[in-house]
Amino acid sequence: MKNELYLETYTPKEKFEKSFLLKVSLESLITYYVYKYCNPLNIKLYFVHTTDSDDKELLYLKADCIDFVEKKNIAWQVASCLFPVALFDDTVITGLCAVSRHICKYRSSAYSPHENDDGLLSFRKGCLQAPNEVSIWTKFCEVDLIKTVKELLGEVKLKEIPKSLIRFENHLNKPVKLHNMFKVARDLKKVTLKTNDYVEIVQSLNPSAEITQTHDGTKIPKQRKWKSNIKKQADIISSLNVEELGLEHQFAEGPFLTLADLVLLPSYYITVKKIGKDMFEALFPLSYKWFLKVSNLKEIVNLDLLLQTISALSLPLMKSLEIPKIEDVSLYKSDPKRHNPKKRLFTKPEDIEKALDSVQDGMELNLSILEFEEVVDWNKIPDGANPAAGHLPNERVIRKSQQLENLCQAVLVMAKEGDYIVDFCSGSGHLGILLAYLLPKCTIILLENKEQSLLRARDRVHNMGLTNVYFFQCNLDFFIGKFDIGIALHACGIASDLVLDKCLNANAKFVLCPCCYGSLHATDRLIYPRSSKFRNMTIDQYLCIGHTADQTHKEHPLTVRGERCMAIIDSDRARFAEEYGYKVTLSRLKPLSCTDKNNLLVGVPS
Incomplete structure (x- = not known):
């Protein structure tokens, strides 16, 4: 079984053998650092020489004897993704956090006493598991901070403090959020109630209560699995406010060292070098305290050996830096005060009518009628590809089968061998x-991008014995491969537009059934409205229509209006594809009852 890790370098093999220095991107450097810390078993590391580059954002990496591979010799799956890339049998994993998690699973290095029982991946192995499309914490670690450091490397003079650095400083000032924070607080002897008092209470209730000993020598009662007066007393103790638990951000995610610390540390090492220790400590005291804590751990690989040229970087002139305005928000997903750039727009009837009035003749696409010669014979479809083989209610099986059949038939019409x-x-x-x-x-x-979902698909494919399926665990951004047809069933919100863009840029046919119109929002890459025909509409009017498009529930008086709003948004997508020379049809799934989100966009390049 293959288990390989590929990092990109801009240094040819011959030049490396003379200096043992590699010119790499920040993402490759961080991944190599995680690899060296974990020293994983059964993961073969390769550096892929792509092309020489003099970009300012590139770094020199001090490496041992390593294996090179020519770009032309790597597997097509690896070549279809942005580095870093892990190839595990028939599954490709890409993206900084996902690849780092994969490395952690095969680590051979000893656990640090600063880690919790589940190691670097933390409680229930969930550290950095959520993809950056849904997790602001993952996005901060592998997108926002990376972007900031690259800007720092390219800047000669800073004009203002980077917002991402302020956001992390604010994060470290927030109360720690953990799934099991009360248990952690008791184990770390951080609760205000003295442990000895707790022991006396328990023993007074039950003199025979079994007592165990923690790692620091403090005696606490062993937790029982049945209800009792002891349990009630423990509940009283657990009713303390989070602020009273005494848990502090010794590390990025709380009291334990996690993978997030390893991913963040190289970026902060560069940042501190670039800004200067005194200036950095004055601007970000909590971040500097965290940085010193992590970088001085004896388990941490000496970064000076990896970043040979960072100390020689020119320092920016920072006599007076502007401090940008930024919300004092948390990076914790579970925190109600978290950073949330995707706040939905809730509409009023008068706003909806005004938005609909902005739709002019010729903007909306006429709805086509789906007509297919063949139907899917579900009696001949094996269990692994048949919704009826699962544990769904009968009504759900019927609707799911109808959805699949609509998109499947559209693909069968346009697909060619190979x-x-x-x-x-x-x-x-x-x-x-x-x-x-x-x-x-x-x-x-x-x-x-969700590991567990892809694992379920992988099991079904293997059980069916299919050999023409490959698995890519990654965000849309990290996939750069060529393809002929792109499909997406109920890709939520902006994901449908990102898929559409992938297809247009690859000149590929597409079959899309969009979903979650109300979660549309402008991003760095997406501007709404998308097409020139809809540009007379303001962004507020457009998002108002998108929100109204989600009002398509069964037997609801607003359903007809919601369906029209869905058609307006999808017409804009179709018009956008037409600007790329595509012939696009907008139709609806049959029967309409198979799903509330039943529009179907089919595009073919001319």
Whole structure:
């Protein structure tokens, strides 16, 4: 079974053998650092020499004897992704955090006493598990901070303090958020109630209560699994406010060293060097305290050996820096005061009417009628590709089968032998696996950023014995491969637009059934409205229509208006594709009852 890690370098093998220095991107440097810390078993590391570059944001990495591989010799799956990339059997993993998590799973290095019982991946192995599309913490670690450091490396003079650095400083000033914080607080002897008093209380209730000993020698009662007066007393203790627990941010995610600290540390090492220790400590005292805490741990690999040239970087002139305005918000997903750039717009009737009045003749696309010659015979579809084989209610099985059949038939009409078909946001692979079975001479790629969903799809494919399916665990951004057809069933919100952009840039056909219109929002890459025909509409009017498009519930008086709003948003997407030379049809799934979000966009490049 393959288990390989690929990092990109801009230094040819011959030059490396003379200096043992590699010119790499920040992402490759961080990944190599995690690799060296974990010293994973059974993961073979390769550096891929791509091309020489003199970009200011590149760094020199001090490396041992390493293995090089030519770009032309790497597997097509690896070449289809941005580095770093891990190739695990028939699954490709890409993205800084996802690859770092994969490395941690095979670590051979001893656990640090500063880690919790689950190691670097922390409680229930969940550290940095959520993809950056849904987790502001993952996005901070692998997108926001990376962008900031690259800007620092390219800047000669800073004009203002980077916002991401302020955001992390604010994060360290917030109360610690943990799934099991009360247990952690008791174990660390951080609660205000003295442990000895707690022991006396328990023993007074039950003299035979079994007492155990913690790692620091403090005696606490062993937790029982049945209800009792002892349990009630423990509940009283656990009723303390979070602020009273005494848990502090010794590390990035709380009292324990996690993978997040390893991912963040190289970036902060560069940042401190670039800004200067005195200035950095004055601007970010909590961040500097965290930085010293982590970088001085004896388990941490000496970064000076990895970053040979950082100390020689020119320092920016920072006599007076502007402090940008930024919300004092948390990076914790569970915190109600978290950083949330995707706040939804809630609408009023008068706003909706005004928005709809801005839609002019010729903007909306006429709805086509789906007509297919063949239907899917579900009696002949094996269990792994058949919703009826799962544990869904009968009504749900019928509706799911109808959804799959609509998109599947649209793909069957346009697919040719040898095509590469990407099922974007594939989930557990219902659509892609069905197509793989029906199109055995096509290659199907299941692209999904959630590890558990992709593992379920992988198990079903292997049980079916299909050999034309490959698995990509990554965000849309990290996939850069060529393909012929892109499909997506209910890709939420902006994901449908990101899939559309992937298809347009690859000149690939597309079959899209969008979802979650109300969560549309402008991003660095997406501007709404999308097409020139809709540009007379303001962004507020557009988002108002998007929010109204989600009002398509059964037997609801606003359903008809909601369906029209869905058609308006999808017409804008269609018009945008037409500007790329595509012929686009907008139709609806049959029967309409199979899903409330039943629009279907089919595009073919001219």
